[in-house]
Amino acid sequence: MVRKIVFSDTGNATDADALPHNLGAEEPVPKETKGKFKKSNQRDYKAVAQNLKQQRQDLPIFSARNAIIREVRKHNSLIIVGETGSGKTTQIPQYLLESGFTIYGQTAIAITQPRRVAATSIAKRVSEEVGTPLGARVGYTIRFEDCSSDKTQLKFCTDGLLLREILSDPLLRRYSVVILDEAHERTLRTDILLGMLKGIQKERARIAQLNRDSAAQNGQSFDGWHAHKGGEKLHRDHRSSGSHVVFGESPDPEQKESTVFTVIDDAHGDVTGIQDLKVIVMSATLDAERFSEYFGGAPILYVAGRQFPVTTYYTTTPQSDYLDAAHLTALQIHTETPSNSGDVLVFLSGQEDIENVERLLRESTASFPPEVPHLLPCPIFAALPQSQQSRVFDPAPEFSRKIILATNIAETSLTIPGIRHVIDSGVHKVRGFDPRVGESLLVEPISQSSARQRAGRAGREAPGYCYRLYTEADFAQLPEDSVPEIKRCQLSMVVLQLKAAGVHDIMAFDFMDRPSKKALKHALLELYALEALDDKGELTKLGRWMSEFPLEPSYSKVVYASQKAHCTREAIDIVSLLSVDSLFFIPADKREESNAAQMTFRSADGDHLTYLNLLRAYVKVNGDKEWCQEHFVNRRNMRHVLDVRQQLTRLCTRLGMDTERSCNTDLDTVLKCFLSGFFHNCALLQPDGSYRSLNGSQAVHIHPGSSIFGKKIPAIFYDQLVFTNKLHARAVSAADPLWIAQAAPKLYGRLLSSTVNYPTN
Numbered sequence: 001m002v003r004k005i006v007f008s009d010t011g012n013a014t015d016a017d018a019l020p021h022n023l024g025a026e027e028p029v030p031k032e033t034k035g036k037f038k039k040s041n042q043r044d045y046k047a048v049a050q051n052l053k054q055q056r057q058d059l060p061i062f063s064a065r066n067a068i069i070r071e072v073r074k075h076n077s078l079i080i081v082g083e084t085g086s087g088k089t090t091q092i093p094q095y096l097l098e099s100g101f102t103i104y105g106q107t108a109i110a111i112t113q114p115r116r117v118a119a120t121s122i123a124k125r126v127s128e129e130v131g132t133p134l135g136a137r138v139g140y141t142i143r144f145e146d147c148s149s150d151k152t153q154l155k156f157c158t159d160g161l162l163l164r165e166i167l168s169d170p171l172l173r174r175y176s177v178v179i180l181d182e183a184h185e186r187t188l189r190t191d192i193l194l195g196m197l198k199g200i201q202k203e204r205a206r207i208a209q210l211n212r213d214s215a216a217q218n219g220q221s222f223d224g225w226h227a228h229k230g231g232e233k234l235h236r237d238h239r240s241s242g243s244h245v246v247f248g249e250s251p252d253p254e255q256k257e258s259t260v261f262t263v264i265d266d267a268h269g270d271v272t273g274i275q276d277l278k279v280i281v282m283s284a285t286l287d288a289e290r291f292s293e294y295f296g297g298a299p300i301l302y303v304a305g306r307q308f309p310v311t312t313y314y315t316t317t318p319q320s321d322y323l324d325a326a327h328l329t330a331l332q333i334h335t336e337t338p339s340n341s342g343d344v345l346v347f348l349s350g351q352e353d354i355e356n357v358e359r360l361l362r363e364s365t366a367s368f369p370p371e372v373p374h375l376l377p378c379p380i381f382a383a384l385p386q387s388q389q390s391r392v393f394d395p396a397p398e399f400s401r402k403i404i405l406a407t408n409i410a411e412t413s414l415t416i417p418g419i420r421h422v423i424d425s426g427v428h429k430v431r432g433f434d435p436r437v438g439e440s441l442l443v444e445p446i447s448q449s450s451a452r453q454r455a456g457r458a459g460r461e462a463p464g465y466c467y468r469l470y471t472e473a474d475f476a477q478l479p480e481d482s483v484p485e486i487k488r489c490q491l492s493m494v495v496l497q498l499k500a501a502g503v504h505d506i507m508a509f510d511f512m513d514r515p516s517k518k519a520l521k522h523a524l525l526e527l528y529a530l531e532a533l534d535d536k537g538e539l540t541k542l543g544r545w546m547s548e549f550p551l552e553p554s555y556s557k558v559v560y561a562s563q564k565a566h567c568t569r570e571a572i573d574i575v576s577l578l579s580v581d582s583l584f585f586i587p588a589d590k591r592e593e594s595n596a597a598q599m600t601f602r603s604a605d606g607d608h609l610t611y612l613n614l615l616r617a618y619v620k621v622n623g624d625k626e627w628c629q630e631h632f633v634n635r636r637n638m639r640h641v642l643d644v645r646q647q648l649t650r651l652c653t654r655l656g657m658d659t660e661r662s663c664n665t666d667l668d669t670v671l672k673c674f675l676s677g678f679f680h681n682c683a684l685l686q687p688d689g690s691y692r693s694l695n696g697s698q699a700v701h702i703h704p705g706s707s708i709f710g711k712k713i714p715a716i717f718y719d720q721l722v723f724t725n726k727l728h729a730r731a732v733s734a735a736d737p738l739w740i741a742q743a744a745p746k747l748y749g750r751l752l753s754s755t756v757n758y759p760t761n
């Protein structure tokens with residue numbers, strides 16, 4: 001009997017009626033400004049842009065173009081709400097570019113995205129629409145990858161990247177406008193960025209006033225102004241009110257028109273020409289009032305309209321196994337609709353889900369008769385190397401249909417050409433943090449706004465369909481929005497970044513949603529214990545060094561300690577290995593073979609050194625495909641590990657470290673080095689054979705996949721605690737209690753004298 005998932009008979013076609021429409025095409029649209037084209041291929045770029053022009057003009061947002069420009073001119077902060085697919089992300093930056101909001105070679109517009117893949121793919125699309133090569137007028141910058149130049153006028157970047165730019169350019173002088181896209185996702189970094197941008201806006205408003213005043217005085221009438229004859233160095237002669245000092249320089253005082261001003265500000269030095277910073281917050285949800293309130297009552301613009309309707313179906317009964325339901329629904333779509341009726345996008349919770357559904361699909365389609373078109377699974381998740389992620393954008397080969405298996409990485413901003421069908425599992429993985437317990441990673445129901453975003457991925461190029469693997473009644477029960485990350489995640493890294501950006505009083509920082517005092521205090525204490533902060537809460541030299549790394553502070557501390565311990569090579573290798581979820585694949589029907597293969601790399605000291613053995617073996621065989629298959633090594637993830645390893649090596653080299661320094665066979669050194677960052681992730685064996693965490697006295701279980709599972713070792717340390725049905729320690733290694741005491745003498749010095757009776761293995 002063929003198993004089927006039953007959906008409601010008639011889906012509801014959604015349109016943009018939910019959004020009030022207060023923008024319209026009242027003004028004629030000006031001609032597009034001419035771009036700076038590179039000589040070579042000039043015609044090709046122009047031709048592509050010309051072809052896309054009509055598509056651009058057909059987008060719902062086009063009718064609001066002039067109203068948007070007018071509102072941006074009028075206000076420094078603006079909230080723009082628009083239905084998914086209305087054209088916000090790709091068009092608004094271009095409208096501003098076309099209307100002179102940037103100065104070529106001087107100022108640019110930054111557009112932030114919560115995810116790397118969105119930043120790169122949108123930049124590619126917009127550069128095509130503008131008609132210039134990617135990296136020229138339109139570019140992107142993501143962690144470790146810069147495809148932009150000082151002539152770039154539209155720069156797409158991740159929110160984390162813009163935060164890093166603030167460290168080197170505290171006033172973001174390079175930008176006239178910052179657009180925060182998909183702000184409703186409320187990632188940790190977006191929230192921090194919101195607060196930082198508010199501060200920068202205030203400061204730039206003060207400076208802009210200073211510039212306006214100086215210009216108005218035109219060098220002569222300004223109180224205390226002395227224009228030097230002959231253009232010699234200006235002199236300071238007047239401390240005006242407030243904290244600033246104004247200088248004037250006039251190369252030719254006789255000619256007022258050519259007077260040059262240099263405006264010096266006490267806090268920021270030369271601030272000549274700095275103007276107000278415009279901040280635009282964009283989102284597809286209606287929770288705009290919160291953002292408006294946060295930006296002092298900023299106006300909210302609603303842009304109505306989605307290009308094409310999406311018909312939504314719900315299952316008639318709840319599904320107990322969403323993986324099975326996703327697999328069956330995909331097969332139903334494939335066999336019941338012609339393959340040229342569009343590709344399929346499935347939203348799942350994580351890499352493991354994706355790999356399971358991929359396997360199920362491959363198994364089911366293997367027996368398809370030749371007249372049935374191929375079904376081509378294409379996974380996309382954060383840990384997948386960039387080159388493989390971008391494969392989802394390639395068109396499906398002839399006589400086949402793509403089925404993209406994605407995490408919520410594909411939920412916002414992306415347009416994947418060819419998608420007409422979306423299958424929404426209704427779940428995602430949520431990272432949580434409890435100071436007592438540690439991090440948890442749980443599969444939870446999504447919010448209604450996520451469900452709408454997911455549906456919005458269909459219907460971007462033609463009418464689409466969304467199949468929700470839950471009932472309509474269940475949808476009604478979902479929360480309207482997800483809890484902002486800042487309220488549920490570990491804060492050490494952002495606190496370190498805030499400190500590095502000069503925010504001393506973290507408790508007084510202007511958060512849109514204030515994290516709990518407990519979480520902030522925990523982050524401050526952890527940074528203090530890692531010696532990134534001193535006892536006054538000020539950033540130490542080590543803390544500043546650590547803030548250079550796009551890593552959680554525990555890892556950057558390990559890298560730092562590895563210099564002294566002469567094991568930087570091993571430290572970078574293991575930190576890179578820990579950046580992926582799984583290094584091995586374990587097929588359900590070959591569990592034993594997989595475990596046996598893993599034993600080849602096993603170290604009696606635990607997972608950190610086991611992983612290192614794996615990496616060394618992998619490098620030796622040059623990542624050979626068959627070797628990986630034979631040893632059940634996840635080749636996809638190993639490539640990502642090599643990517644991270646290369647990036648970290650480059651960063652360490654830039655910071656003057658000898659990255660080839662190796663401790664060779666003295667591997668205890670490496671473990672001790674890890675303890676310098678992970679002393680808070682330790683557990684001691686109890687007389688009854690269980691483990692209890694050192695800092696919270698929680699019962700901790702070694703993960704069954706660990707190379708020391710079942711062993712009784714006096715003390716262990718681990719990379720993370722993951723709460724599933726119980727608290728599991730993942731990536732676990734043996735530690736000597738003495739090492740723990742040495743790594744954190746103030747916290748755990750008592751271990752030097754403690755005695756515990758341990759059970760034997």
Ligand SMILES: Nc1ncnc2c1ncn2[C@@H]1O[C@H](COP(=O)(O)OP(=O)(O)OP(=O)(O)O)[C@@H](O)[C@H]1O
Pocket residue numbers: 059082083084085086087088089090091121125284307412413414415417456459460461
């Ligand atoms: N890479 C692309 N290939 C083909 N069409 C594209 C591409 N990027 C955008 N488009 C077209 O432009 C439309 C608008 O996309 P855009 O990302 O600007 O919308 P949006 O309003 O920002 O939506 P969202 O909130 O989902 O990000 C899409 O629906 C699609 O028709």
